[in-house]
Amino acid sequence: MSAATPSTARRVSARVGAISESATLAVDAKAKALKAAGRPVIGFGAGEPDFPTPDYIVQAAVEACSNPKYHRYTPAGGLPELKAAIVAKTLRDSNYEVDASQVLVTNGGKQAIYEAFAAILDPGDEVIVPAPYWTTYPESIRLAGGVPVEVVADETTGYRVSVEQLEAARTERTKVVLFVSPSNPTGAVYSAEDTEAIGRWAVEHGLWVLTDEIYEHLVYGDAKFTSLPAILPELRDKCIVVNGVAKTYAMTGWRVGWIIGPKDVVKAATNLQSHATSNVSNVAQVAALAAVSGNLDAVAEMRVAFDRRRHTIVRMLNEIDGVICPEPEGAFYVYPSVKALLGKEIRGKRPQDSVELAALILDEVEVAVVPGEAFGTPGYLRLSYALGDEDLVEGVSRMQKLLAEATD
Template identity: 65%
Template sequence: MPSPHRISSRIAAIAESATLKVDAKAKALKAAGRPVISYAAGEPDFATPAHIVEAASAAVLDPKNYRYTPAAGLPELREAIAAKTLRDSGLAVPASQVIVTNGGKQAVYQAFATLLDDGDEALLPAPYWTTYPEAIKLAGGVPVEVFAGAGQEYKVTVEQLEAARTERTKLLVFVSPSNPTGAVYTPAETEAIGRWALEHGVWVVSDEIYQNLTYDGVTAVSIVQAVPELAAQTILVNGVAKTYAMTGWRVGWMIGPADAIAGAANLQSHLSSNVSNVSQRAAIAALTGPQESASVMRDAFDRRRRLIVAGLSAIDGVICPTPHGAFYVYPDVRGLLGRSWGGVTPTTTLELADLILEQAEVAVVPGEAFGPSGYLRLSYALGDDDLLEGVARLQRLFA
């Protein structure tokens, strides 16, 4: 029998990504011939815009991209990211304080690894993206959940954060727009949280990957724009995946104070070295080229957002706040629990998600992946026809 200590306890304790697990199961069922509609993956259904693909095609033929380049990223891309950060986050930062990473997920991991020591606490507003607590624990930190439900539009308050703060609190994870809820903090809410962090010397890791996907005239104000002094204790995480339909290209980045970025760059030099040069060339085209395609995709997400909110809100027992950002809805489905559906009586959203997959052939992610039970996450970054058919199936199941 293998020893229980065959692999490290830290690695053995990692929970599998729930969103990828559900998506993989849905794809397996589809491959077996079942007409499954999946709302699981946070991935745009659009093709990467043509001018970005063309830039990558040219890069493949250029021998200069066949060799190692600086671990922190191509200088041209770091400059483009600095310009984008000034434009969209209101922060003037030199390219030397930018690190290009293999997707936003690596940037998140490196941010926590750079800041946290064993036992340091990280305040984690819930619902949260499933990777945050695992990455915090991998860095030796302790995630401290601070929950805000549908009644608060899934946004935590300064009072809640202060109640959770201890002498071990090292950082706060701030995400606006949010995955999984689509919630966007107002400028006043963002400033209040930023001032609280500044006052108490709490680092902020701000994930801005969805900052360009907002609706109804709402703007996702960066926490460093709301409180400029906070830049000295903030790491910004971002990437091209969501805005430009480039999830598979694996280009993200992190931005922060010089000492933190130097530490993270040292880590990356040993961890992965440079991101694929072809993908970096594509990212340069995304950030510096025409933005019309991104606007078209955002308009499509907006239309789908309104459709799915209306469809889910028509189901008795479902409360679906209207999100103002990203491409997710996060309905409160506690009203469906404890009731019998097709001979099954789910008491948790894990059980409810399984029921939905088996009886309606619709894949959703249960709230347990993001915090407390009682909620579901559905991505509306899928085709219009599938979106409408999936909602219709749910309406029939819960009629």
Template identity: 70%
Template sequence: MTTAPVPDPAVPVPPPVRPAERRVSRRVAAITPSATLAVDARAKALRAAGTPVIGFAAGEPDFPSPPHVVAAAVAAAQDPANHRYSPAGGLPALKEAIVAKTLRDSGLQARPADVLVTNGGKQAVQEALATMLDPGDEVLLPTPYWTTYPEAIRLAGGVPVPVVADEASGYLVSVGQLEAARTARTRLLLFCSPANPTGAVHPPEEVTEIGRWALDAGLWVLTDEIYEHLVYGGATAPSMPALVPELQSRCVVVNGVAKTYAMTGWRVGWLLGPADVVAAATALQSHSTSNVANVSQLAAVAALTGDQSAVATMRAAFDRRRQTMVAMLREIPGVACPEPQGAFYAYPSVKALLGRPIAGRTVHTSVELAELLLEEAQVAVVAGEAFGTPGYLRLSYSLGDDDLVEGVSRMQRLLGSAG
């Protein structure tokens, strides 16, 4: 019998051979950075360096937060009680204000136990998905979509299933499209109206039809209502569970103060849904961020319960800018721009410009076209690839009137030269 050799203690033993060290988890490495934030950051950097860039990338109002909101925050900061931890799920005063606001604006009844206050709407989306999805669950995702949706779905272990609508339908998906995309693994519909990036708004009868279809199909619904007050031309944006009350036990509503009250930097959002789902999401938040900053929460109370006149003022300005932008974009040969009825975005198709020479260059994708606009016209836009539909551009009209006209005029001069 052969015996194994005895190691010589005088001879050093080489370390075991290991696979290449992985420095970042596969889950996080697969995340695509936010294209909208990246373009906005690049535009701001160029402006800081002296380049007169006009940015259409940022999805935030250019107005200051209402004065009474700021005053409430100042008073809150001076109260030592707000210098301490508070309940992870939100201050009782804010949860009660959200319940009252939801009934006032949507006709939807809820209780404070049905509300979780989050660090902006983005955290509300992520926590709702993490709470409702298991690995492999499919999520029907009307497309074009907000850039964060598919990443949040994947982080929760879910599988995004794009359901594409184009300019021919006004970017509105139909029940027929949703049903065709549904499988045995479909768990949830993610619904957003008014929509980012298109500004599309589903009429109430379509919202009802989609809600009843989801109910009959046994699906959950996550409905993002962050732009609910930014509607124009007689459009309305009713809440799906208010139109289909039977759906409320399988529906989570996401909202916040960022867009309506020009409070993007305050980071206050919320999710509202069945108490057991909210309790689970609250437990998740208790181990991640704990409570939202108390000063911001009390500023949000003032926004929701105080004078609402600033909302109408900002909406009127956005409506004026909307009409100006759409009219000017439609003057560019090869650009097709449906009229958005909500939010503060236009989403023109530029497919007819691709493959044609512009300023001595031929661009083949909307990403290349966005780069050309930044380099040659000093205009920052976001390419449709970021929203799941190549061949489009997203432009926000939440900037000053003069900058808006100057920026689109630069686009007209550059793109008007397309051969």
């Protein structure tokens, strides 16, 4: 066999070529493109608050633009004043005391997640990933050389996994367990008791825990957010917290997140970032400083709106025959089961999976939703209710009318 020539050799590396496109961003991009073309599309795809970033945060960024101090390189790990503010915010909100040397400021939560996994995983290390999961988690694990091991929960348990399920998935290769509460895509929130039980199981088996706390302030009703390292000090030496300003302060486009973890891991992740991106945009960091240093009034106002929309969307979805929609306790997503609709005839088509059903909904009534396949569990749809009340009602009403036509 002749050697590969430049024209026949692989053009994209196997590692990067295996990455899937972000399904949520793809759905959002398609919805926005259709709207730009004049189509009356309503998008439930992206997890993005419809509120503007609060004025005082924007003003801090405007002032930073005029300050020559921020026109230059700054430390790769983050502005010292922002790291200090994150330390203070973490103590205020989570009762978790850390040092600035345990903080790395990143280009959003996605970079934080990847760098955290890259800092602790060696090739072949396994990470237990509760499913449904956010689309980025398994891809970040694979990019870091790890192997995601899925543990599936469904609507019968409120999409919460048990210690028994985690133990059944543990092998001699298991190094990390991912813990997310409140959850994207389901809105599930673990009780303090269940959170502690999972943490104690991890400690017992010497496992690392990566906990994503990005939705910490978006909980409803009687649900309470619990920070795992705050309630379980013995876990702290093997716990990495990922957080950011995107959801709490309606700052998704500003791209500021952070890692909190053991000093050696944070130093390693900082070294990685120093070669990958250097410092996060100084203007965005100053905006984030204003956000985390300020009060929580803005998120309190958003939470009232999200709570109202939560009740509306759950009620309307459950009015559709064949749809089962548990009430989420956190974040701003619902994750209804649509299994009973699959295979039924709807306007001459019989969608066999939730990908086909989502495509049918977009084509027929111009409503964009994300299929459960993107989150590791076929037979479901994810809808974000972080959009205006009128659009929410209109969008679900269109779905109601379409899906009411389903016949055997």
